Amino acid sequence: MSTNQTSAPAAPLTAIQLPADAPIIAVPMCIKFIDGQNYHTVGDKYLRAVIEAAGGYPLSFPALGPVLPVEALLDHVDGVLFTGSPSNVAVSLYGGAPDRPDSPQDPGRDAITLPLVKAALARKMPVFCICRGFQELNVALGGTLNTHIHDVPGHADHRAPNDADYDAIYQARHNVSFTPGGQFARVLGKTKTMVNTVHWQGIDRLADGLVIEGQADDGVIEAISVKDHTGFAIGTQWHPEYKATENPDSMKLFKAFGDAAREFAQQRRATRRPAA
Numbered sequence: 001m002s003t004n005q006t007s008a009p010a011a012p013l014t015a016i017q018l019p020a021d022a023p024i025i026a027v028p029m030c031i032k033f034i035d036g037q038n039y040h041t042v043g044d045k046y047l048r049a050v051i052e053a054a055g056g057y058p059l060s061f062p063a064l065g066p067v068l069p070v071e072a073l074l075d076h077v078d079g080v081l082f083t084g085s086p087s088n089v090a091v092s093l094y095g096g097a098p099d100r101p102d103s104p105q106d107p108g109r110d111a112i113t114l115p116l117v118k119a120a121l122a123r124k125m126p127v128f129c130i131c132r133g134f135q136e137l138n139v140a141l142g143g144t145l146n147t148h149i150h151d152v153p154g155h156a157d158h159r160a161p162n163d164a165d166y167d168a169i170y171q172a173r174h175n176v177s178f179t180p181g182g183q184f185a186r187v188l189g190k191t192k193t194m195v196n197t198v199h200w201q202g203i204d205r206l207a208d209g210l211v212i213e214g215q216a217d218d219g220v221i222e223a224i225s226v227k228d229h230t231g232f233a234i235g236t237q238w239h240p241e242y243k244a245t246e247n248p249d250s251m252k253l254f255k256a257f258g259d260a261a262r263e264f265a266q267q268r269r270a271t272r273r274p275a276a
């Protein structure tokens with residue numbers, strides 16, 4: 001069997017010692033077709049960012065859709081990290097015009113992430129939504145996406161360069177300006193930063209329950225937060241998880257997520273029903 005391996009396998013994490021009661025962060029998976037079979041997958045960089053930058057234990061949820069009891073699963077976690085993915089949210093889920101035939105799809109992921117967003121928010125659980133996850137947050141709450149933002153007059157090209165070198169793909173490429181006094185401005189301690197950009201879809205109509213926190217110079221929405229959420233519920237169109245420990249802004253975002261999840265964990269454990 002071929003392994004598609006083109007570089008050394010990721011080294012196990014050995015240097016980090018988390019306390020046994022560190023918060024548990026759910027990370028929904030994608031379905032990838034590899035060597036003729038479907039695999040449930042999640043990018044290593046997201047799991048490492050949960051451990052190294054948020055200080056939590058990741059727990060992956062397979063992309064099996066409605067068969068999974070979302071509410072029962074959420075009883076065991078303290079936050080959800082919605083990851084990026086090359087696949088796109090199905091346009092049928094937000095009533096968009098048909099996407100191009102080559103648009104990669106992942107209905108198994110759509111079927112778990114959209115209900116999970118709503119269920120986690122209903123519990124005021126901390127959520128951090130990145131790239132595809134950012135788009136899922138908007139769609140789950142009733143917003144729509146633009147399937148090819150580079151075709152919209154006035155918008156820049158937000159796609160990654162065709163480059164085999166991941167440091168080049170995820171290098172900072174454009175500005176984001178944050179709302180003064182907003183959540184991002186508070187957490188980051190500034191109103192402007194440079195971010196990477198690895199997407200070709202973007203928010204078209206913002207869901208009613210969301211607030212714009214940051215935009216690129218061309219107007220593309222890059223940072224959002226959930227209205228009326230008492231804790232941490234944000235999304236970034238960029239990728240703070242990529243080498244998070246080397247980027248002070250990314251560390252601040254993940255630390256704020258981890259802090260909110262730690263607080264949630266304390267309450268969840270304090271009110272947990274004893275085993276029968």
Ligand SMILES: N[C@@H](CCC(=O)NCCCC(=O)O)C(=O)O
Pocket residue numbers: 043083084085086087088130131132133198199200201202239
């Ligand atoms: N497919 C959507 C979302 C883009 C996205 O999440 N990219 C991530 C790529 C892989 C990763 O870094 O996890 C779009 O193109 O807008």
